Amino acid sequence: MTSTLIEAAGLVFQPYVLGVIFCSAVFGMFVGAIPGLTATMATALLVPVTFFMDPVPAIAAIVTATAMAIFSGDIPGTLLRMPGTPASAAYVQDAFALTKKGTPELALGASLVFSSIGGIFGTLVLMTASPVLAEIALKFSSFEYFWLVVLGLSCAVFISPGSAARGLIALFIGLFAATIGLDNPAGAPRYTFGNVELLGGVQFIPAMIGLFAVSEVIRGFIHRRNTAPPPKTGNSSIFRQQFANLKKYPVQALRGSVLGTAIGALPGAGADIAAWISYAVSKKFSKTPEKFGTGHVEGIVEAGASNNGAMSGAWIPALVFGIPGDSITAIVIGVLYIKGLNPGPMIFITQPQMIYAVFIVFLLANLMMLPLGWVAIKSARQVLSIPTRVLMPIILMFCMVGSFAINNSVFGIWLMLIFGIVGFLMEENDIPIAPAILGLVLGPMLEQNFVTSMIKSDGSFVAFFERPISAGLGMFTIAIWMIPLVMLVVRRVRSPKPAMPDA
Amino acid sequence: MRVTDLTLGILTLLGGIAIYLSAMNFQAIPGQEYGAGTMPRAVAFVTGLTGLYMIVEAIMSGNRGIGFRFAEWTRSGAALARVATVLLLILGYILVSPIVGFVPTTIVVLVVAMLTLGTRLVPAVIVSVVATIVIQQSFGKLLLVPLPRSDFLSFLW
Structure with a gap:
């Protein structure tokens, strides 16, 4: 263990890796601070660059950029009432109210310090829970993995905003895209239409850039949002008030961290949902719920800790089972596969130093957040003054070059364009994007485990419930599907019938 | 379109x-009932x-309309024109950059995109040229991505 830790530290504490971490931190801060550009988009734009790195700096870049982006999304939320990322939207009302009262530093300081606390807590849970879960996961067969994937996809469908049916449509778009190409149990070409490039399947990175980034660029061209310059952040200390906040709200900080990490660890649920739930919980248990929304820092403390906790928690199922906790870890899993690091319990045995390196990077990222966040808050006015009419075309260019760089072929840009239009149309129809990405990433794993299980069981579905953990996971998954249906029927039966008009 | x-x-x-x-x-896998068709069928x-x-x-809740709105x-005609422009710019880049090269195509794409969004000509040209050089140097030189070459501004390569 100690030697592994030393080896992992050796992988991280190198000038090149530290330089990558620093640059990604600045990049993440910048992207997160621009309204409309999310932490997921920061990851999507970063992936083509990480393609050319060794595994440790590549993962370090993504971890750092996303952690920073989730925090810096609070900056425009606080100063302009325009949350930089959806994860910041939950408490934007309180943060902006504090700005109107002339104390934006109080909101930004709370968000920064408690983001860091939440992130470190989530990392500690990740460090302790993952190896234990990995030991259990070693005993899993294709049946357990089949149910785990179905469970993850089910959670993604039910947790996504909008109706479950729309979430399912998104999921099927992703699963269908995953069936394209030669990579299937029989090795037969599927939906390639004679195109040689499609034999390799839908490349994940251009598809993801299209779904997340290009669809956002198209929207940017439609609405041509130009933000007003933000108010100046004053000269009072960002950190001074936070010790008092920590003393005043220790339960809230801990509850936000715990809940955020737990929600993040659920397959399919990420920082956005964690922040909303934690804000609601904070208000529910607060002694002064009437102050929420009027510039009260309590909700910012809890939800701020929660969204960064979720970011770390989402890595637990991603590393242990290869099943992403949210759309960012879905992208990360794609990157891990590209790097030859197949996530799953075996990686804890074959390459433990890589896993510990990831843990160290998480801790570093969350500690670096404090000084870099301070700089970001102080320079917020300059960053937010960059007009989107200049930024959007440059982002579009990065998308195209990034999609090209994966295979050095314009086919990647074709894929990006098609998925960009699909993503745009999906959002126009309230169909969420995240389940489609999860479907695309988990499709091959689902297929492999489903077909293997069917062959092993000779086509009998009973075998899916014969092993105890498999049966438990299966019943849990079925319950997730059945409970909403049962509740719907109960509501229909209980609802009073409309009175018949008199004849 | 909804x-x-x-x-x-x-x-x-x-x-x-x-x-x-x-x-x-x-x-199917030889000798098995399952194979390439199993997953797509499921x-x-x-x-x-x-x-x-x-x-x-939809029928039970009374939403029986078929079609889209x-x-x-x-x-807004202007918004439609801007969307058409961005899609045509991507398409144009795909078709033209392998022939004309990365640098000139990118400068044109960036300038047109910025003008479409309301940036004035001179700042648009200056930012586009600088951004193109930064992207070319970072991807083309640093990361060794074989971006399509051209004689225009050939000293960059």
Whole structure:
């Protein structure tokens, strides 16, 4: 263990890796601070660059950029009432109210310090829970993995905003895209239409850039949002008030961290949902719920800790089972596969130093957040003054070059364009994007485990419930599907019938 | 463009049927019943069920309209023109950059995109040239991505 830790530290504490971490931190801060550009988009734009790195700096870049982006999304939320990322939207009302009262530093300081606390807590849970879960996961067969994937996809469908049916449509778009190409149990070409490039399947990175980034660029061209310059952040200390906040709200900080990490660890649920739930919980248990929304820092403390906790928690199922906790870890899993690091319990045995390196990077990222966040808050006015009419075309260019760089072929840009239009149309129809990405990433794993299980069981579905953990996971998954249906029927039966008009 | 719930249900059902039919001929693993068609058929089956559910739900809740309505922004000719421009710029880049090269194509794409969004000409040209050089140097030189070369500004390579 100690030697592994030393080896992992050796992988991280190198000038090149530290330089990558620093640059990604600045990049993440910048992207997160621009309204409309999310932490997921920061990851999507970063992936083509990480393609050319060794595994440790590549993962370090993504971890750092996303952690920073989730925090810096609070900056425009606080100063302009325009949350930089959806994860910041939950408490934007309180943060902006504090700005109107002339104390934006109080909101930004709370968000920064408690983001860091939440992130470190989530990392500690990740460090302790993952190896234990990995030991259990070693005993899993294709049946357990089949149910785990179905469970993850089910959670993604039910947790996504909008109706479950729309979430399912998104999921099927992703699963269908995953069936394209030669990579299937029989090795037969599927939906390639004679195109040689499609034999390799839908490349994940251009598809993801299209779904997340290009669809956002198209929207940017439609609405041509130009933000007003933000108010100046004053000269009072960002950190001074936070010790008092920590003393005043220790339960809230801990509850936000715990809940955020737990929600993040659920397959399919990420920082956005964690922040909303934690804000609601904070208000529910607060002694002064009437102050929420009027510039009260309590909700910012809890939800701020929660969204960064979720970011770390989402890595637990991603590393242990290869099943992403949210759309960012879905992208990360794609990157891990590209790097030859197949996530799953075996990686804890074959390459433990890589896993510990990831843990160290998480801790570093969350500690670096404090000084870099301070700089970001102080320079917020300059960053937010960059007009989107200049930024959007440059982002579009990065998308195209990034999609090209994966295979050095314009086919990647074709894929990006098609998925960009699909993503745009999906959002126009309230169909969420995240389940489609999860479907695309988990499709091959689902297929492999489903077909293997069917062959092993000779086509009998009973075998899916014969092993105890498999049966438990299966019943849990079925319950997730059945409970909403049962509740719907109960509501229909209980609802009073409309009175018949008199004849 | 936003389709009605009933239309979305019908399209989903038709999509499921199309995937199922197209997966009928995929070959199985030799000696097995399962193979390349198993997963697409399973996806098609559940897609069809989802479509049916949406159709029934739309009819029961009284949303029986079929078709689509255009979003609010489509009433603005300028917004439509901007969307058409961005799509044509991507298409143009795909078709032209392998012939003309990365640097000139990128400068033109960036300048046109910025002008479309309302940036004035001189700042648009200056920012576009600088951004092109930064992207070319970072991807082309640093990361060794073989971006399409050109004689224009050849000293950059």
